[in-house]
Amino acid sequence: MDIISVKRLSKVFNGKLRAVDGVSFSVKEGEIFGFLGPNGAGKTTTIKMLTTLITPTSGDATVSGHSIDREANKVRASVGVVPQEFTADEDLTGFDNALLMADLYGIPRKVSKQRIVELMRLVDLEAAMKRKVGTYSGGMRRRLELAIGLVNHPKVLFMDEPTLGLDVQTRTAVWDYIRKMKNDYKMTLFMTTHYLEEADSLCDRIAIIDHGKIIRIDSPERLKASIGGDIVQLEVSNEKADLSGIFRKVPGVKGVRKKGKEYRLKVKSAETVAPRLMTLVGTKGYTVTKLSMTKPTLDEVYLEYTGRSLREEESSGSGDLMLQRRTMRISRN
Amino acid sequence: MKTTKRGVKERAATPNFFRSLWSLTNRDLKKWYAAPAILIISLIQPVIWLGLFGKAFNFGNLFSASAFNIPGLNIPANLLNTLGNTVMTNIFGTTSYFSFLAVGMLAFIVLFTSMMSGMSIVWDRRLGFLDKLLTTPVPRGSIVIGKILNGVIRSLAQAVIVLVIAILLGMTLTHVSATGIALAFGALFLLGFGMSSLFVLLALKSKDWQTQMAIANLLNLPLLFMSNAFFPTSAMPSWLQAIANVNPVSFTIEIGRQALLGIQFSTPMLYNFIYLGVFAVALGIISIVLSWKLLKG
Numbered sequence: 001m002d003i004i005s006v007k008r009l010s011k012v013f014n015g016k017l018r019a020v021d022g023v024s025f026s027v028k029e030g031e032i033f034g035f036l037g038p039n040g041a042g043k044t045t046t047i048k049m050l051t052t053l054i055t056p057t058s059g060d061a062t063v064s065g066h067s068i069d070r071e072a073n074k075v076r077a078s079v080g081v082v083p084q085e086f087t088a089d090e091d092l093t094g095f096d097n098a099l100l101m102a103d104l105y106g107i108p109r110k111v112s113k114q115r116i117v118e119l120m121r122l123v124d125l126e127a128a129m130k131r132k133v134g135t136y137s138g139g140m141r142r143r144l145e146l147a148i149g150l151v152n153h154p155k156v157l158f159m160d161e162p163t164l165g166l167d168v169q170t171r172t173a174v175w176d177y178i179r180k181m182k183n184d185y186k187m188t189l190f191m192t193t194h195y196l197e198e199a200d201s202l203c204d205r206i207a208i209i210d211h212g213k214i215i216r217i218d219s220p221e222r223l224k225a226s227i228g229g230d231i232v233q234l235e236v237s238n239e240k241a242d243l244s245g246i247f248r249k250v251p252g253v254k255g256v257r258k259k260g261k262e263y264r265l266k267v268k269s270a271e272t273v274a275p276r277l278m279t280l281v282g283t284k285g286y287t288v289t290k291l292s293m294t295k296p297t298l299d300e301v302y303l304e305y306t307g308r309s310l311r312e313e314e315s316s317g318s319g320d321l322m323l324q325r326r327t328m329r330i331s332r333n
Numbered sequence: 334m335k336t337t338k339r340g341v342k343e344r345a346a347t348p349n350f351f352r353s354l355w356s357l358t359n360r361d362l363k364k365w366y367a368a369p370a371i372l373i374i375s376l377i378q379p380v381i382w383l384g385l386f387g388k389a390f391n392f393g394n395l396f397s398a399s400a401f402n403i404p405g406l407n408i409p410a411n412l413l414n415t416l417g418n419t420v421m422t423n424i425f426g427t428t429s430y431f432s433f434l435a436v437g438m439l440a441f442i443v444l445f446t447s448m449m450s451g452m453s454i455v456w457d458r459r460l461g462f463l464d465k466l467l468t469t470p471v472p473r474g475s476i477v478i479g480k481i482l483n484g485v486i487r488s489l490a491q492a493v494i495v496l497v498i499a500i501l502l503g504m505t506l507t508h509v510s511a512t513g514i515a516l517a518f519g520a521l522f523l524l525g526f527g528m529s530s531l532f533v534l535l536a537l538k539s540k541d542w543q544t545q546m547a548i549a550n551l552l553n554l555p556l557l558f559m560s561n562a563f564f565p566t567s568a569m570p571s572w573l574q575a576i577a578n579v580n581p582v583s584f585t586i587e588i589g590r591q592a593l594l595g596i597q598f599s600t601p602m603l604y605n606f607i608y609l610g611v612f613a614v615a616l617g618i619i620s621i622v623l624s625w626k627l628l629k630g
Contacts, residue, residue, distance in 0.1 A: 048464075051468045052467075052468070053464055053467055053468060053629070054629065055629060073470045074470075076468060076469055076470040077470045079468070081465065081468040083461050083464060083465060083468075084461075085460065085461035086460075086461075087460060087461040087462050087464070087465040088462075089360065089364075089462060091363070091364045091367055092360065092363060092364075096360075096363075100356050100357075100360055101465075101469065103348075103352060103353055103356035104348055104353050104356065104357075104466065104469040104470075104471040105348060105469055105470065105471075106348030106349060106352070106353075106470070152469075
């Protein structure tokens with residue numbers, strides 16, 4: 001069943017800036033769906049439309065069966081949102097922040113108080129929840145946002161750049177919390193990211209979005225497979241002749257190149273092809289002295305489909321970093 | 334079992350206007366009393382006005398026996414005092430200029446505090462908190478009314494403090510009654526509600542707190558000086574009278590002087606209340622209606 005279904009959704013700002021340009025996609029119940037794209041690709045605009053914060057210029061979408069346009073309040077009641085910025089009120093405690101949100105969802109206090117303690121335990125904030133949010137570290141604040149996003153037990157949780165501005169260690173920890181949350185609460189996750197590792201590690205399916213258009217939607221594995229497959233590199237001792245021709249005939253091998261003593265094979269799946277190669281070399285009476293397998297990363301996928309590397313964007317793309325720094329600064333004050 | 338469970342969930346999904354209103358107002362109030370320094374700082378100005386204008390520049394002193402003293406003429410002091418008091422009563426309605434001004438200062442603190450109520454909406458927007466609120470099914474009106482109520486409650490609490498200080502500094506209590514205080518604060522409530530609504534309304538679309546500050550600073554002193562806070566409108570030039578006579582601040586102060594000092598005015602108090610009521614309700618309704626439109630991008 002599709003829990004999110006989007007049809008030709010567009011958003012034009014000020015009559016000229018086409019932030020989202022006729023995107024259509026659907027998200028199945030229970031999956032983690034990721035929007036991957038550079039800054040300004042339209043990720044946040046899409047999330048804002050799906051969470052009813054802004055009105056689409058054209059097109060429509062349903063979230064958990066309700067139209068984002070005509071049944072906005074029903075959509076709001078059934079989704080949770082973890083925004084890009086730290087939005088919790090710094091002058092209140094973590095608990096009070098969550099309680100305020102629960103009140104706004106109309107959850108009775110009897111239910112919400114107990115639920116909040118559970119959620120705080122889930123993100124390991126139970127000890128800190130009676131402290132003012134202003135005293136929290138970046139990782140703690142991110143976890144608090146996650147817990148608050150779950151306070152209404154949403155069917156769909158929207159996360160906009162859930163680990164933006166966190167260091168690598170904290171980021172991995174947040175991923176673990178996200179996986180745990182999804183297991184415990186059986187919901188659908190919709191997230192945006194411009195971290196490839198994040199999309200790769202968390203998402204069941206990824207939509208690559210650029211200039212407001214979806215370029216491709218698939219699972220990370222299939223996206224990676226679509227650009228040609230894995231790389232197997234091997235060295236063979238005392239071979240009498242060039243083995244390239246024999247290797248080329250092995251099922252699953254797409255291409256062979258020899259560079260010095262080393263064979264570099266482009267294969268469909270390294271795990272299945274590598275043993276075949278080893279037995280083949282053995283039957284010829286030689287031995288494999290060195291073997292390595294490389295999986296293609298989303299980097300290459302991204303490069304293939306958008307024509308530029310996301311890493312370059314990250315290091316040169318100042319806009320978002322500036323924004324991020326500002327967010328952090330504001331959150332500290 | 335399942336249907337009951339669903340029934341409970343169904344009900345839980347409809348947030349109550351008043352409950353969310355209270356939660357939102359309470360959030361802002363918590364921030365307020367967590368920072369008593371701001372409260373004290375904002376009280377300094379009206380207290381200085383009270384001290385300067387009420388005590389140092391006291392009009393009452395101008396019309397005392399020593400001021401009327403003409404060399405060579407031996408006019409009895411009590412005649413001069415009666416004369417001075419008559420002048421004071423005819424112009425100000427009371428012999429105590431300090432008391433006259435104190436009521437004006439109650440309106441002053443309400444005006445200045447409620448003008449700041451738009452600021453917190455600007456900050457909530459900048460920090461993303463407002464967007465977060467808008468992703469919940471909370472009635473949009475309760476967000477706006479919450480901000481307005483917060484402004485009203487703050488300004489009324491400060492008005493109580495200013496009143497207590499004024500009494501300690503010697504405001505006349507001869508006409509003060511419980512009903513009088515209730516009426517005066519009723520008028521202050523309406524003024525605060527209207528002014529808060531106006532400034533929340535201005536802030537609905539704004540991301541920029543400097544503009545808010547600039548507008549508040551542009552309006553606050555003119556609104557104060559073009560009212561009867563320092564000087565009765567009857568003694569003003571006609572062009573200024575025209576403005577002062579439609580200024581809601583004047584209406585509030587007139588009710589206050591009537592209720593707390595027993596000063597008689599030509600217009601009945603009910604008329605003033607109707608004027609202020611319309612002012613407050615109209616701006617309140619406009620801000621709620623516009624909140625449905627303006628809060629969304």
